[in-house]
Amino acid sequence: MATPLSPAQEPQDLRMREIVAALDADFLSLLGWDWDVRVVRYPKSHPVLGMPDCRISGCVTGTVLGEPMCVGCTVRWRKSGLSLEDFTAGGRTGQYRSIGQTLCRVPGCERPCRSVAARVCSVHHYQWSRSGNPTLEDFLRRPNLRPLPDIGPCRVASCYRVRGREGNVYCDVHSARLAIERRRGSFDGDEQRWRLTTPAVAVGREVSLRGLPDRLAAELLYCLQVRTARDVKTRDHRFRQLCDRLRLLGVPSLEALEDADLVRAETTDDLRMLVRGARTALRRLGTTPETERLEDVWDLVVFGHNGTLNFSKIHHRHFREAVKIWAYDELPRRRGRSVASALQNMIRGMTLLSESLRLQREDGGRQPRLLGRTDMVNFCNRVAFLAETGTFGTHHRVNVIRYVRQITNRIRVMGLTGPGQILEGLPSDFTLSSQDIPDEPEDAEAGRDLPDEVMRELCDNLDLLEKTSNREYRVATELVIDTGRRPDEIGTLKWDCLAKDPDGSLILLYDNHKNYRLGRRLPIAKATAAVITEQQERVRERFPDTPTGMLKLLPSPVANPAGKKSIGPIGDAHRAWVDELADIMIPVVVEVDGQPVTKLLPFDKSRIFPYAYRHTYAQRHADEGIAPDVLMDLMDHRELSTTQTYYRNPQESHQTGEKSQVARSGRGLTRTPFSCNLAA
Incomplete structure (x- = not known):
């Protein structure tokens, strides 16, 4: 089971507690998560997160689920000119780089190996070189060989390796990395900031969340959990890049992250998309229809649909709130994939009504008690004008009038114009009848078939x-x-x-x-x-x-x-x-010099x-x-x-x-x- 937060790490703010409570213990266990270590470890077998070993004999690098080889072996295979069967049969040649950090082979020694080839820590390697023993196995059998205690962890915030040498505050890799940056002139001299922002040593199947604030780490875990539940793959290298960018930015949480911060960190498009999805998942956490209905832009996932509904363009607050009440009442009766677009089209009609009142009344339409039939007539004339000038089509004109009539009538049936309601006192003649709806354009549907x-x-x-x-x-x-x-x-x-x-x-x-x-x-x-x-x-x-x-x-x-x-x-x-x-050519009869002539003309592909x-x-x-x-x-x-x-x-x-x-x-x-x- 996953290790819970220690008492010292117990979240203090309500939002942090909500995020931690939403983390599934089985999912954290799948990742091998420990709040003290703070390293995500991708499993070898899992339908979404799984990263099995490369199929090439001798290669232990994780590979994308469903692919036969890791990225490195795939590159080598393409360069080799061999068939996949021959390349696979040959196995891995040459020496592999180190995967992670391994401890000294001396029994009980807590220090890391000096190198992959050495297989023992620096001190024991020195002793071996002066012992006269030809092989490591002979050296390990010496009776006076003593294990050594670990020196302590690397001081880089993201790193979970142990130090390999006395007097060095970093692991061997970060020590070498800092030396290289100094030699190249890319080190700015602020070693404390370098410790806080430099990435961990990249290891396949592992992502370090060390050095990130508690809240940010919890948010990242929750977002990984949501993506996995939705069967969306999150590659380890992409997740690692995201953590490194967030560590560099020093933000306390994803919810506090600004788009400008991502641009400043030169974040790639796929990472920005990952962040947007993460913030969407966090926004939905704890949201209910009762809380979402108070917003001016609704996330319809909360209501069991896809997409959003935007009420913010309805200028008048009283109409905006009334339309939101109507939409809340209407949503349970809607089904299918196009609920959002269907309702948004209806809401646009109310947006046009609000715009008409704002432009054509001296009071801007701010007092519902003063509205009347004349305002509806003005609205219908404005819609006709917009259709005539090409702002939208004649079919849309019919729908706008129909939608406004439907919503305003429903608002009255729901009692929203009664005493104490949002549209109290709205006159009864502020309405539309069936006679106000223009005739449908002739043959609105027929004729869409293809020749x-x-x-x-x-x-x-x-x-x-x-x-x-x-x-x-x-x-x-x-x-x-x-x-x-x-x-x-x-x-x-x-x-x-x-x-x-x-x-x-x-x-x-x-x-x-x-x-x-x-x-x-x-x-x-x-x-x-x-x-x-x-x-x-x-x-x-x-x-x-x-x-x-x-x-x-x-x-x-x-x-x-x-x-x-x-x-x-x-x-x-x-x-x-x-x-x-x-171009698809079809015969069309045209008139030439007063005579019908059949010509082949290109068909309009937009149809x-x-x-x-x-x-x-x-x-x-x-x-x-x-x-x-x-x-x-x-x-x-x-x-x-x-x-x-x-x-x-x-x-x-x-x-x-x-x-x-x-x-x-x-x-x-x-x-x-x-x-x-x-x-x-």
């Missing part, structure tokens, strides 16, 4: 997507095209997402996160099922020890040692792939995005005459009107009951054109 020529070109170039990203993003894109599911529904598929109906039809099992409809079933073709089966085999081979019920079909390549996490959104990888493709495949899926089924009610089921919509926005000018369906049943069973899907794996 056949574009789909054909995309399907022919999926190999390039795999090269520019990875296999999982390629498979995800194939399945989105083939099935018409939302990208996040495909991205989060479970490993066992393939099933069969009693009649033998192949079924895709997925979750509709947007509408919180779990366990949905979609008929798919054999070719699409083959893509899933092949991916299942790859995942099973990659993660043989994880139960299939916990695996994801498309596992993330990052922070995912057991295959339990899905890939992230595919949008960025997809955009990079599309942008790298050559090619993952969600467009869902529109394409709906359009091709509508073109095939699939009945609207069947297509609604295939799209997993609750309302037929929603499905009808996904395709243009739908033809009247004359499907018989038999043909509709064929579409439902999936057999009718084998004719869908330009699906990656289905025949035209």
Whole structure:
């Protein structure tokens, strides 16, 4: 078990006690942590922190989990020109440098070895050189050989080595390091500061937290614990660099660290990212929804979601606090990956309302009792002006009015305009009706499908997507095209997402996160099922020890040692792939000298995005005459009107009951054109 804080080290301030209490004893034991020694030791076997020995015979250096060799042996192998098998069989040649500090071979001697080759301390090495004994073994058998007590620890704050020579206040390495700095002229003459800031001797699998304040050491341990719990790897050399930078800065805690301090210490981007993650973990420690709701910027992780909500741009405090109460009430009813963006869009509407009041009223809108219908009309006119001048689009104009109406009505229902409430006395005519919401732009959704020529070109170039990203993003894109599911529904598929109906039809099992409809079933073709089966085999081979019920079909390549996490959104990888493709030419009918002429023109690549495949899926089924009610089921919509926005000018369906049943069973899907794996 990990050694607890000694009475002299018992934390005095509440925050320090909170951080120490959050440290898991089993995790500290895994690190071999002792509050007196203050050295983190990475284990050889662990799914995240593990650093097994290098596979080259004779090398004891730790290597990255999953890699066959340490960095040094990898460099030597690449220079050798040998195959990996031949290089591994040859073993390590030459002498290794010292790994850590070893004690003198004389039994009971507490002093360190003079060198790796000497194997005894300086005093005993001197005695051996004058003893006449040809070998060390003969010397060690001398009856009058006496062990020596240790001289004491190195005076460098970060160092946990013992001194090797009488009269020297440093270990041999730091003594040599100081001499070199003096000789080169890089030593500034302040030896006391040098002792406090110089790094410990770097040893693989070990990171010294010595010389750091108690609070800072506890914070670093807690952040390492959080990263490990999230399956995020923290390389020992990166953690060591961070500790060295913090020791140089002399800050008391991460929470007191300023970004300017990191710049001053010439901290690299990856270390700054590590610090940001650490400060985020510390900020969340002890935070609850009850405390977070008081802030103007919310970390939604506290509420069980991702992202943040920012209320700070709402100018008026009374409206800002009312919107925060609304959001606190709304969050439990929200699910899915896009909760933050959905609610933030609604909050932006209230931000525009607050801005309108500030600009258009003489009192700046600071007195809720004086507001009225005229202020809402002014707001609607301002939103129309902003849309007309291109500040945002017409679709956004509709949403702004709709969101403000929804929030203000909800605020009244919650009683926030009543006696003693934050908006007490807000007049009843300060509201919006359904008639205030502008008409939706015509064909807001329809027409986002992709032409056949574009789909054909995309399907022919999926190999390039795999090269520019990875296999999982390629498979995800194939399945989105083939099935018409939302990208996040495909991205989060479970490993066992393939099933069969009693009649033998192949079924895709997925979750509709947007509408919180779990366990949905979609008929798919054999070719699409083959893509899933092949991916299942790859995942099973990659993660043989994880139960299939916990695996994801498309596992993330990052922070995912057991295959339990899905890939992230595919949008960025997809955009990079599309942008790298050559221009996709499509036939377009134009008028030349009054006559229609067909020309090949490049297709606008900005129209090619993952969600467009869902529109394409709906359009091709509508073109095939699939009945609207069947297509609604295939799209997993609750309302037929929603499905009808996904395709243009739908033809009247004359499907018989038999043909509709064929579409439902999936057999009718084998004719869908330009699906990656289905025949035209």
